[in-house]
Amino acid sequence: MFCYQCEQTAKGEGCVKIGVCGKQPDVAALQDLLTHALKGLALYAVEGRKVGVVDGEVNVSTCEAMFSTLTNVNFDPADLMNFLKRVVALRDSLKAKVKAAGGKTDFADDAANFQLESTLEGMVAQGEKVGVKPDPSVNADILSLQHTVLFGLRGVCAYADHAQILGQEDDSVYAFVHEALAAMMKKDLDLNAWVGLTLKCGEVNLRAMDLLDAGNTGTYGHPVPTKVPLGHRKGKAILVSGHDLKDLAELLEQTEGKGIDIYTHGEMLPTHGYPELKKYPHFYGHYGTAWQNQQKEFGQFPGAILMTTNCIQRPQESYTKNIFTSGLVGWPGVPHIADRNFSPVIQKALELPGFQENSNGKEVMVGFGRNTVMSVADKVIDAVKNKAIRHFFLVAGCDGAKPGRNYYTEFVEKVPQDCVVLTLACGKFRFFDKDLGTIGGLPRLMDVGQCNDAYSAIQIAVALSKAFNVGVNDLPLSLVLSWYEQKAVAILLTLLHLGIKNIRLGPSLPAFVTPNVLDVLVKNFNIMPISTPDEDLKAILG
Missing domain, CATH: 3.40.50.2030 (Rossmann fold)
Incomplete structure (x- = not known):
C-alpha cells in the first residue's frame, strides 16, 4: 500500500505497511481501485453532459464513493466491495446511454474498461496496481497537483453528500468532480492547467459548503448562542459523534419520551446551537473531546455510541462493544444502521446502566455562526x-x-x-x-x-x-x-x-x-x- 493523504502519514512521507489511521493494506487497495473506477465513470459522465445525458444516480453515487475513501470513514472491505460493484455497474450503464446519445465512448483507458474481479482477493490485487504511489515517469510537480486535486475532491464530495442528504444539490459541483477525475486520465495537461484545476477545486468547494450551509440552516435554523454543559446527569444515555445533523435529528425524534439523554462528541458540539435540535429537552450536553482521549472516553461512556460520518479514529476492539455506525461509516464487526432506524441503538442504551449520578462540569458556548x-x-x-x-x-x-x-x-x-x-x-x-x-x-x-x-x-x-x-x-x-x-x-x-x-x-x-x-x-x-x-x-x- 501507499497512502499519504492525511497529516499523520508515516514519517511525513507515506504509509506503506499499515495506515497510521489503522487502515489495512486490503482496504487501501480497495479504495485505490474505487478511485480508479470513479475516474473511468467520470470519463463517460463528462461526455454524457456534452450530449445531454446527466444521470442523478451517477452524481450522488460518485460523491458517496469518493466520501468513503476519506481518512477514517470506511474501513470495511465488504462495504468497499459493494461500492466497487455499484460504480462499475453505473460506469457500464452510463457508457451505453452516452453511446446511444451519440457521445464518445471509445476510451482505451483501463479505468473505463476493466472488468471487476468477483472476490475480495481479486479486487485487492487489482487495486494494488492502480494506487497513488509517486510515479517517476510523471513530472513530480504535476503529480503533486493531481493528488492535491484528488484529495481536495474527496473533501468536496463529503460536503456535497451531506448537502444532498438535506435536499441541496447543484449540478455544477457534480460536473466539476467528474471533470477533475477525468482530467487525471489525460497526459497532455501542463503545470498551469493543474494549477487552474487546483484553484477551481477550491471554488467548487465554496459552492458545496454554501449548499450544505443552506441545508443545515434551512432545515434546523441558524445557530444561536447556547451554553452547553460538559457534565452529565443521571440517566440512560447515547453519545453521538461525527458530523451528520440529519442522523442526530432523527435520533432525537426517535428517543423522545424514552428517558434517554443525548450527548454530543467531537464535531457534533456545535449542533446544540441549532433551534430545531436544541428544542428537545433530552438533548443535554457534550461529552469528551475529539481525538486526544477518544479511546478512554468511549471506553468509559456508560451508554450506546452512534458514529456518523468521519473524523473519528478507527475504534480498537477493546471499546467497540457498544458502538454503532451510520451513513457511510463502516468498520468490520461494528453494527451499521443503514436506514436511520435507530432502534438497536436505543435498545442498547436502555440495556446499559447510564450515568448513576449528576456531574456538574463546565459549560461552553456555541452558536457564533x-x-x-x-x-x-x-x-x-x-x-x-x-x-x-x-x-x-x-x-x-x-x-x-x-x-x-x-x-x-x-x-x-x-x-x-x-x-x-x-x-x-x-x-x-x-x-x-x-x-x-x-x-x-x-x-x-x-x-x-x-x-x-x-x-x-x-x-x-x-x-x-x-x-x-x-x-x-x-x-x-x-x-x-x-x-x-x-x-x-x-x-x-x-x-x-x-x-x-x-x-x-x-x-x-x-x-x-x-x-x-x-x-x-x-x-x-x-x-x-x-x-x-x-x-x-x-x-x-x-
Missing part, C-alpha cells in the same frame, strides 16, 4: 475603531493524535487580551473550554461551528471587509490552521481561490506537496508553516 456575529457587527466595528479589539485570529481546523498540536492550545492561551479568537472544526478541542473572558460584552472565544462552517467564517470576513472598505487581506485578521484530512485540503483550496494570504498551517505541511509547488504557494499566497506560538504572535502583532 455568521448570523450571530453579524447581528452584533456594529459592536464589533466600534470595538475595532475604538482600539478595544486589536486583532482577530481564526484558529481552526482538524485535530489529531500526532504530537505538535499543543501549539494551538498554547497559541490561544497567549493571544493578548485585546484580541478575539474565532474557531471552528474539531481542532478547537485543544482549547474549547478555556475561559478567555469578554471584550465589550463580546466573548473573546467564539465557536463558529463544524469544519464546513468555514463557509460562515468566510462570510464574516467578507462582511467585515465591506464594512471597513478594505480587502480581506487588509483586515486585522490572521488564519492559524491545523489540518488532518481531506476536507481540510478542500477548505485550504477554497481560501487560496479567494486569494486569502498569510495563512499559517500545521502541525506539518502535506507530504504530497513538492518543494516546487510549495514555492508557488509561498510566492503567491505567502502560506507558511507554524513555528512557535511566541514567534508567530510576534510576527503577526509586532
Whole structure:
C-alpha cells in the first residue's frame, strides 16, 4: 500500500505497511481501485453532459464513493466491495446511454474498461496496481497537483453528500468532480492547467459548503448562542459523534419520551446551537473531546455510541462493544444502521446502566455562526475603531493524535487580551473550554461551528471587509490552521481561490506537496508553516 493523504502519514512521507489511521493494506487497495473506477465513470459522465445525458444516480453515487475513501470513514472491505460493484455497474450503464446519445465512448483507458474481479482477493490485487504511489515517469510537480486535486475532491464530495442528504444539490459541483477525475486520465495537461484545476477545486468547494450551509440552516435554523454543559446527569444515555445533523435529528425524534439523554462528541458540539435540535429537552450536553482521549472516553461512556460520518479514529476492539455506525461509516464487526432506524441503538442504551449520578462540569458556548456575529457587527466595528479589539485570529481546523498540536492550545492561551479568537472544526478541542473572558460584552472565544462552517467564517470576513472598505487581506485578521484530512485540503483550496494570504498551517505541511509547488504557494499566497506560538504572535502583532 501507499497512502499519504492525511497529516499523520508515516514519517511525513507515506504509509506503506499499515495506515497510521489503522487502515489495512486490503482496504487501501480497495479504495485505490474505487478511485480508479470513479475516474473511468467520470470519463463517460463528462461526455454524457456534452450530449445531454446527466444521470442523478451517477452524481450522488460518485460523491458517496469518493466520501468513503476519506481518512477514517470506511474501513470495511465488504462495504468497499459493494461500492466497487455499484460504480462499475453505473460506469457500464452510463457508457451505453452516452453511446446511444451519440457521445464518445471509445476510451482505451483501463479505468473505463476493466472488468471487476468477483472476490475480495481479486479486487485487492487489482487495486494494488492502480494506487497513488509517486510515479517517476510523471513530472513530480504535476503529480503533486493531481493528488492535491484528488484529495481536495474527496473533501468536496463529503460536503456535497451531506448537502444532498438535506435536499441541496447543484449540478455544477457534480460536473466539476467528474471533470477533475477525468482530467487525471489525460497526459497532455501542463503545470498551469493543474494549477487552474487546483484553484477551481477550491471554488467548487465554496459552492458545496454554501449548499450544505443552506441545508443545515434551512432545515434546523441558524445557530444561536447556547451554553452547553460538559457534565452529565443521571440517566440512560447515547453519545453521538461525527458530523451528520440529519442522523442526530432523527435520533432525537426517535428517543423522545424514552428517558434517554443525548450527548454530543467531537464535531457534533456545535449542533446544540441549532433551534430545531436544541428544542428537545433530552438533548443535554457534550461529552469528551475529539481525538486526544477518544479511546478512554468511549471506553468509559456508560451508554450506546452512534458514529456518523468521519473524523473519528478507527475504534480498537477493546471499546467497540457498544458502538454503532451510520451513513457511510463502516468498520468490520461494528453494527451499521443503514436506514436511520435507530432502534438497536436505543435498545442498547436502555440495556446499559447510564450515568448513576449528576456531574456538574463546565459549560461552553456555541452558536457564533455568521448570523450571530453579524447581528452584533456594529459592536464589533466600534470595538475595532475604538482600539478595544486589536486583532482577530481564526484558529481552526482538524485535530489529531500526532504530537505538535499543543501549539494551538498554547497559541490561544497567549493571544493578548485585546484580541478575539474565532474557531471552528474539531481542532478547537485543544482549547474549547478555556475561559478567555469578554471584550465589550463580546466573548473573546467564539465557536463558529463544524469544519464546513468555514463557509460562515468566510462570510464574516467578507462582511467585515465591506464594512471597513478594505480587502480581506487588509483586515486585522490572521488564519492559524491545523489540518488532518481531506476536507481540510478542500477548505485550504477554497481560501487560496479567494486569494486569502498569510495563512499559517500545521502541525506539518502535506507530504504530497513538492518543494516546487510549495514555492508557488509561498510566492503567491505567502502560506507558511507554524513555528512557535511566541514567534508567530510576534510576527503577526509586532
